[in-house]
Amino acid sequence: MVGTVYLRPSPEAKPFIEVGAHVTEGHKVLLVEAMKTFNDIVAHKTGVITAILVEDAQPVEYGQPLMVIA
Template sequence: MAKNEPFDPELVRELAKMVAETDLSEIEVEKGDLRIRVARKIEPVAVQVAPPAPVTAAAAPAPAAAIPAALAPAQPKAGAGHPGAVPSPMVGTAYLRPSPEAKPFIEVGARVQAGDKLLLIEAMKTFNDIVAPRAGTVTAIFVEDGMPVEYGEALLVLE
């Protein structure tokens, strides 16, 4: 704020009014050495979804497409809680083979040693080797070739 310009509380009130009327979260104005920033704290609103009403014989069930994905109950990922699950160390695209015409690195029932390549995850145009953290037998594979994966998602089970 300039030393020779007095502070104008009316300007702050006008800015606060403008923030409230326009649903902005903050506004900042600057003129010379004077800089005023007005911000408001927006509290998150919890939305509670009522449980669905019991379906009677006369009422037809709603098609699955009518339920928004955000409101549908989350399905647990396959193998998420299994003690032998090998989680994805990153977000990316999983590949089970080095090239489309090559044979897969692993198959269900395959024995692997610690450090053996299990699959590839492509992230930001870089292919990352996913190796076996321990020796064991592959008992389940939860990803398909070219499938997107999330961080921490179970890729396979190694027992």
């Protein structure tokens, strides 16, 4: 396990993004916590989120797809 993915900035907050949301390149879409450090994960391109492939607080690995942007 590389880290833990978080889909929202805090447990009571709204998610950063939802399926159907339009994002632009560089838009923060989630966080990955590794070794007590939170890393912003940003959209690699402009498009629409068509799928979120992980659950909030799920362990993730290097290279694991997290979402689909079409």
